[in-house]
Amino acid sequence: MTEGPRDHEGRVIDFGRKALDYERFRPGFPEEFFVRLEREGWIRSGMRALDLGTGTGSLALGFAARGIHTTGLDISTDLLDVARRAAADRRLAATFVEGRAEETGMPDASFDLVSAGQCWWWFDSETAAQEALRVLAPGGRLLICDFSYLLVPGNVCTRTEDLILGHNPGWPKAGWRGIHPEQVKALDDSGFAGVESFSYTVDLPFSHEAWRGRIRTCNGVGSALEPDEVERFDHDLAKMLAAEFPGELSVPHRVFAASGLKP
Numbered sequence: 001m002t003e004g005p006r007d008h009e010g011r012v013i014d015f016g017r018k019a020l021d022y023e024r025f026r027p028g029f030p031e032e033f034f035v036r037l038e039r040e041g042w043i044r045s046g047m048r049a050l051d052l053g054t055g056t057g058s059l060a061l062g063f064a065a066r067g068i069h070t071t072g073l074d075i076s077t078d079l080l081d082v083a084r085r086a087a088a089d090r091r092l093a094a095t096f097v098e099g100r101a102e103e104t105g106m107p108d109a110s111f112d113l114v115s116a117g118q119c120w121w122w123f124d125s126e127t128a129a130q131e132a133l134r135v136l137a138p139g140g141r142l143l144i145c146d147f148s149y150l151l152v153p154g155n156v157c158t159r160t161e162d163l164i165l166g167h168n169p170g171w172p173k174a175g176w177r178g179i180h181p182e183q184v185k186a187l188d189d190s191g192f193a194g195v196e197s198f199s200y201t202v203d204l205p206f207s208h209e210a211w212r213g214r215i216r217t218c219n220g221v222g223s224a225l226e227p228d229e230v231e232r233f234d235h236d237l238a239k240m241l242a243a244e245f246p247g248e249l250s251v252p253h254r255v256f257a258a259s260g261l262k263p
Helices: 015-025 031-038 058-064 077-090 125-135 157-167 181-189 208-216 227-244
Strands: 048-052 071-076 095-098 111-117 135-147 192-206 249-261
Touching: 015 208, 031 058, 031 135, 031 192, 031 249, 048 058, 048 095, 048 125, 058 071, 058 077, 058 111, 058 157, 071 077, 077 095, 111 125, 125 135, 125 181, 135 181, 157 208, 157 227, 157 249, 181 192, 181 249, 192 208, 208 249
Parallel strands: 048 071, 048 111, 071 095, 111 135
Antiparallel strands: 135 249, 192 249
């Protein structure tokens, strides 16, 4: 496996450490997101798509289910294995390969769509955008999108991030609101045309077990902390949930998407 990016303390971020939690607990992009993309005309059956940083294949599988010929690319062999199992279980014809967003190894002008879901900040933005331009056919689209829990004062997301910071002080991605103007800027600066974006919110149900599993996949927890540190954090999160948020959770999430066309 190719070495991943590093966090603020120089630790390698290894998402494959929590591949099982990703498979069981990490929610993928919701169905209505793909419906919105179709309505906007950003995706259509028959397209050729390359999904960068595909992870467990949330975007890639959603595209494949809509008749898009999809290749998912990631540096984590563990997450790619999860994506391949999911594709087989759903009988979807998606291909998953190991590789980096900045140097995909794919032929010039070979895709109509390049996507990046919940991962753009881990790339060298300028290099990844230029690579997308290289592999896109003229008129092809780069789609950068995110699906993040939403911080509201006093809600379970905010209290959970407080706890993460107690175990991982200085975690740089705390406090995000799920809106990413820097991704729009990346499209503008790289020469994409017709740049546009949208966002909306949706509530998702979680049991305590599922929320703990979801948070173990957080880049400030399972992919950065050592296993014994993750165990201590998870114990503290379970105690906090029982004391402050009894019963099933309703967790707000924000979807954000930005898109531009290769001239």
